[in-house]
Amino acid sequence: MIALLRRDLMLAFRAGGGFGLGLAFFxxxxxxxxxxxxPQSELLSTIAPGVLWLGALLACLLSLDRLxxxxxxxxxxxxxxxxxxxxEAALSxxxxxxxxxxxxxxxxxxxVLGLMLNLAPSGFMxxxxxxxLGTPALSVIGTFGAALTVGIKRGGLLMSLLVLPLYxxxxxxxxxxARRGAMGLDPGTPLTLLAGITLGTIALMPFxxxxxxxMTLR
Amino acid sequence: xxxxxxxxAVARGGVPVLGNVSFAIAPGQALILRGPNGAGKTTLLRTxxxxxxxxxxxxxxxxxxxxxxxxxxxLKAMLSVAENLQFWAQVFGHxxxxxxxxxxxxxxxxxxxxGTLSAGQKRRLGLARLMVTGRRVWVLDEPTVSLDADAVAxxxxxxxxxxxxGGMALIATHIDLGLNAQTFDITPYRATADxxxxxxxxxxx
Numbered sequence: 001m002i003a004l005l006r007r008d009l010m011l012a013f014r015a016g017g018g019f020g021l022g023l024a025f026f027x028x029x030x031x032x033x034x035x036x037x038x039p040q041s042e043l044l045s046t047i048a049p050g051v052l053w054l055g056a057l058l059a060c061l062l063s064l065d066r067l068x069x070x071x072x073x074x075x076x077x078x079x080x081x082x083x084x085x086x087x088e089a090a091l092s093x094x095x096x097x098x099x100x101x102x103x104x105x106x107x108x109x110x111x112v113l114g115l116m117l118n119l120a121p122s123g124f125m126x127x128x129x130x131x132x133l134g135t136p137a138l139s140v141i142g143t144f145g146a147a148l149t150v151g152i153k154r155g156g157l158l159m160s161l162l163v164l165p166l167y168x169x170x171x172x173x174x175x176x177x178a179r180r181g182a183m184g185l186d187p188g189t190p191l192t193l194l195a196g197i198t199l200g201t202i203a204l205m206p207f208x209x210x211x212x213x214x215m216t217l218r
Numbered sequence: 219x220x221x222x223x224x225x226x227a228v229a230r231g232g233v234p235v236l237g238n239v240s241f242a243i244a245p246g247q248a249l250i251l252r253g254p255n256g257a258g259k260t261t262l263l264r265t266x267x268x269x270x271x272x273x274x275x276x277x278x279x280x281x282x283x284x285x286x287x288x289x290x291x292x293l294k295a296m297l298s299v300a301e302n303l304q305f306w307a308q309v310f311g312h313x314x315x316x317x318x319x320x321x322x323x324x325x326x327x328x329x330x331x332x333g334t335l336s337a338g339q340k341r342r343l344g345l346a347r348l349m350v351t352g353r354r355v356w357v358l359d360e361p362t363v364s365l366d367a368d369a370v371a372x373x374x375x376x377x378x379x380x381x382x383x384g385g386m387a388l389i390a391t392h393i394d395l396g397l398n399a400q401t402f403d404i405t406p407y408r409a410t411a412d413x414x415x416x417x418x419x420x421x422x423x
Contacts, residue, residue, distance in 0.1 A: 003308030006298070014296040075290025079347075082267050082286045083309045218270030 008097035022059035022102040029055040030113040041118045048117035049178035054119035056106045063102050064142040068150045087210040095143040103135030126181020137198040140205045141166045147213040219279050224385040226275035230261040234409035249334045250398035256414035257388040267357050285353035291344030295333025307350035337364040356387040
């Protein structure tokens with residue numbers, strides 16, 4: 001498992017590995033929002049938590065395409081399926097490496113971008129907390145979507161359509177926690193629900209992902 | 219332990235292609251699969267490797283013993299030869315890649331990125347992967363594609379050594395490898411009308 005994680009991380013950082021793709025997209029979206037909305041700092045600080053969360057979600061979605069498709073094309077998935085490593089574990093590792101290369105940089109970059117959107121000072125901590133709690137769920141659910149569409153040539157559109165509805169609860173509770181934090185309200189309830197969604201998906205989704213992957217491989 | 223196949227029926231894309239296939243491979247033996255294009259060699263090998271479920275029949279002795287090599291080599295273009303091989307060795311719980319590198323004369327290429335190798339060199343690396351798995355049954359689908367005569371000899375030597383150590387091999391190929399092996403022609407086992415019933419194994423239909 002560690003070998004697989006190390007290989008995926010190594011590949012992500014080498015040329016053409018796609019590290020930074022999601023981060024760059026996140027940066028572009030949040031930098032452009034103030035230009036399109038206009039220089040009303042009141043309005044910006046109201047929409048900041050939502051915009052940051054939406055940007056993070058779309059950035060995650062953007063990089064899902066490569067998650068399994070590359071391994072499918074060069075035959076690695078076939079070989080992994082016959083390896084001693086259970087497919088469930090292999091897919092959990094894949095989701096983890098996706099989070100480390102996409103979700104974690106987003107969490108770390110969010111406070112800087114929060115400044116540009118005039119996020120209220122009290123909101124920074126809760127924004128980071130909600131993103132750190134929520135983005136793992138995005139990676140795990142995304143792995144399921146990738147497994148479902150891996151055999152389809154250019155299945156990106158189909159995958160986005162399948163995955164987006166599954167992302168909605170995470171987005172609602174994540175953005176709500178960040179918004180409440182920014183307004184000085186208690187973000188406990190949405191954060192708890194967000195954590196529940198994340199833990200639930202981490203526990204259950206790998207089994208669903210492995211089941212659909214076995215179906216698409218044969 | 220013997221790999222034994224009894225009355226196996228396999229399907230590709232929901233359409234049965236082979237029925238009533240039975241054979242057995244004892245330790246130290248190899249079996250060469252033959253048949254025209256589209257006869258179902260790949261489907262049969264993928265079923266035995268556990269990548270798809272058989273329609274009916276029994277596969278014994280295939281649990282956690284098979285190293286499969288299909289048309290694609292599972293190489294990462296941006297990893298070096300050594301890194302690719304090391305990765306597969308670790309997945310299968312081994313660490314020694316020297317023997318595999320030596321058997322396919324990959325030593326001089328060890329630091330090259332796999333993406334810069336020629337087709338034959340990639341294939342050699344893909345075949346070297348079998349040696350680091352430590353698995354006893356090699357299930358190979360057209361292993362000699364894009365190999366030159368020297369590389370085919372390396373491959374034959376590697377298979378012979380593997381058989382000598384008590385391993386088994388099931389190889390679909392069209393060329394003569396010079397191995398001391400039985401040949402199994404799958405042409406007579408084309409699926410008949412009665413295996414066609416119950417063919418729909420699609421979960422979402």
